[in-house]
Amino acid sequence: MPGKRATAPAHAATLAVDDLSVHYGGVCAVRSIDFSIAPGESVGIIGANGAGKTSTLKALMGLVPRSGGRITLGERDLGKVPARDMVRHGIGYVPEGRHVFPGLPVEKNLLLGAYARRWDDETRATLAEVHELFPVLGEMGTRLAGALSGGQQQMLAIGRALMARPRILLLDEPSMGLSPKLVSGILDVLLRLREEGLSLLLVEQNAKLTFGATSHCLVMENGEVAMTGSAQELSRDERVRRIYLGL
Template identity: 65%
Template sequence: MSAATSSGTTGSSPTDPTAPPPLRVEGLSVRYGGVVAVSGVSFGVEPGESVGIIGANGAGKTSTLKAIMGLAPRQAAAIRLGEVDLTRTKARNVVRQGIGYVPEGRHIFGGLTVERNLELGAYSRKWQGDDDESLREVYRLFPVLHQMRERLGGALSGGQQQMLAIGRALMSRPQVLLLDEPSMGLSPKLVGQVLDSLLTLRERGLSVLLVEQNAWLTFEATERCLVMENGEVALEGPVDQLRHDPQVRKIYLGL
């Protein structure tokens, strides 16, 4: 695959005191027994930047997110959020430090109401008296969740469950939001709704790291993208540049 020039940084200035700290991943490797899933991956997400990771099944996309969250065995990695070293931090504490996570498959609590699912998303925060405002913000982003707030999570449609999973992650007030395959199993209409929510979060200045097989969605929702192959970053660059890469167009866009 041809090499694209890295875009550098976009979004808020790193010197902006109101900007969230950047995420840095250096030399990340993930091994499951004798199988190497990720090998020496390095990248960053700047304050207010939306970054995508695309690739085929087995490319190492999901393992990369899980390793950042402390949910996969990681080796020789440096993972930092601003000045905070997360390299050996357990998953529950990664959330407390400011990284939200929307896992593949949603993993909502089907036997709890929508509102209770959302409230549980704030479990990692010290009580600050602003949980009601966090809830209102989620309901403004996803009005259908407010309408169904007393309904059990398991009774929602797939698209509504995905909105609930995103909303639950936002309740922790993350500085960086990681999303794993949010369009999986959704109809084109619902994929469009998920895209709208991601664009809104981007407009609000939230840093986002999006893993997707749907390259079209990724290119619409992010500013910069990594293409992973066999556990490594094969290509990296601004979305506008990758759109015109012949092999990206052929393999991931079907053009």
């Protein structure tokens, strides 16, 4: 398809996170973290269970209350934007566990991802590109989402998020429960999206996937950013290799 792809972001913007904190009652899940994602940049967050990775994504989406900090996308302050409106401001979200609508057909799941857009030629082009990216979704358009395999549901969750044509895509554990072959397929998709200029924030326990799909990474421990650097640098770090790569 000539020209700019219909899944690419219409307008680029930098996501900036400053001094973000999240508390659940008296427990601090995220403690004063800072990072930014430039247009077209891909950033990964790795860490053990309970490190604060998912809480960070949910705080960005407004799904959990923030106890401190500021989040901006371009010139817009997202601090008071409700979760239901985040997609209108360019934030796409692929949650942990996929959370597709099991009782609805695949095609209807995809179309729900475009609820904030008009149904016009541009949106139709986005749907066609999602089908190109994940051919199985086009082939199974009438099948109920709940009847898909785990890998197919992950494709559907990513495709649904892309239907909104986000400026930045947040992905929470997209490799969870998938075979090595399917994980490799997800990596190929993320690399393609990255090449097309979509900004990515990837939360993963699979460090190999994270280092392969991103240019810059944060390592979180106990709600704090313990290390930061390029994916290439961290993949060679002795401590990271021992703890997260099992080397």
